[in-house]
Amino acid sequence: MYTSCTAFNLACPSSIASFGIRFLHHRRVSEAGIARNLRERFPNTSSMRRRHLAPLASYLELPLLPFVTNEVLVPSESKTLHLYEARYLALLEESLMRKKKLFVHFVLAPILVDDSSSEPSFAARYGCLVCIENVERLEVGALVSIRGVGRVKIVSFLQADPYLQGVVVPEHDKVPDSPSRLSSKVMEVKEALCSLNSVEIKLKAPKESLLQTPTANSLVWAEKEPFLDCDEAFIPSLTERVSFVGFQSVSGSTPSELLKLQNKKLNAMDLKDTLQRLDDSLELIKENISMVAARLAIQSLETQ
Known part of the structure; x- marks a missing residue:
């Protein structure tokens, strides 16, 4: 795709x-x-x-x-x-x-x-x-x-x-002060991403669309240790990789929603605080779940 x-x-x-x-x-x-x-x-x-x-x-x-x-x-x-x-x-x-x-x-x-x-x-x-x-x-x-x-x-x-x-x-984030809190937040974000994938794949989509959304695909990549022919210093930590996954568009996004997403992506790239980015990501994911669920409800009504 x-x-x-x-x-x-x-x-x-x-x-x-x-x-x-x-x-x-x-x-x-x-x-x-x-x-x-x-x-x-x-x-x-x-x-x-x-x-x-x-x-x-x-x-x-x-x-x-x-x-x-x-x-x-x-x-x-x-x-x-x-x-x-x-x-x-x-x-x-x-x-x-x-x-x-x-x-x-x-x-x-x-x-x-x-x-x-x-x-x-x-x-x-x-x-x-x-x-x-x-x-x-x-x-x-x-x-x-x-x-x-x-x-x-x-x-x-x-x-x-x-x-x-x-x-x-x-360029990497600063070393977090609270690893346990960070781990808990990562789990929360991953659960929210799975929920977003579940509702998004239910939307009416073109035949060529994949069952796995781009967000879910990115999460799979982020959870693995990337194998690249370069200095390991260029590979972010697991928590940092996961903190970026939620900053992607979802099915049916409007131009205004895409513009809002671009601003959030710019902010995410500027941040050096993994926990703050995870919080921002979680907020965006929850907004997208609500948005996709609303579109799913409308789609259900239209097919009745």
């Missing part, structure tokens, strides 16, 4: 995230301008590179794939991208060739730096290390299924051509 259509190609099918650079052109921002802006923020020189990397205990040099703010990806979430431009197919091949099958999904958030500037400036935010789960070759490009693994921060920009590449370090 294809999910999370991205705004980079406004003409793409609603079920597929089709990635290009067209959104940036609509905003009258060139790739050269983005590269120049990032180069200024992350100097591309050997001396600066050594200075950046020397004190870092854990870092990865990976391809970077930019998205707009409303396409933030959280750990445990899955998304299918349609990569069709040569530069992004080159990014894909590089990720597969390294055998790590990893790259970084991040958001280019516009920021106001200088009113006299002819081009907007961007901040590289909400970085998420992703692993490639499946690749389906097409006549034009490829469908790439990815999974968010954990948050990362871009600390150095290395290249702009043929695709963006940089150095990233892991």
Whole structure:
């Protein structure tokens, strides 16, 4: 099942995230301008590179794939991208060739730096290390299924051509003061997620829809210890992984509900408190259970 259509190609099918650079052109921002802006923020020189990397205990040099703010990806979430431009197919091949099958999904958030500037400036935010789960070759490009693994921060920009590449370090929550309380809250969230899955699969759905919802699929992934060819420092703890699972859309979500979800996802990515994120997740899951149950009741009435 294809999910999370991205705004980079406004003409793409609603079920597929089709990635290009067209959104940036609509905003009258060139790739050269983005590269120049990032180069200024992350100097591309050997001396600066050594200075950046020397004190870092854990870092990865990976391809970077930019998205707009409303396409933030959280750990445990899955998304299918349609990569069709040569530069992004080159990014894909590089990720597969390294055998790590990893790259970084991040958001280019516009920021106001200088009113006299002819081009907007961007901040590289909400970085998420992703692993490639499946690749389906097409006549034009490829469908790439990815999974968010954990948050990362871009600390150095290395290249702009043929695709963006940089150095990233892991970002994790602070160590909790009350492990027992955290464990209890995790169980509460998991039970709520199971309840949400139970009511959601009862909704009338297209024949091609899976019986397991994206949220339930993410929970299954989060409960397992991810096996990735990278430093373990990049893999969040079980509690941190579970705390992100609830931040996904449910069947029949309206545009206003999806906008509300995006804001909650941005807040979740900013938080460094696992317990607070679990509380926020639980609140959202309960709201979604009520919403789906109401739609289920309406559906039941319509079929009578």
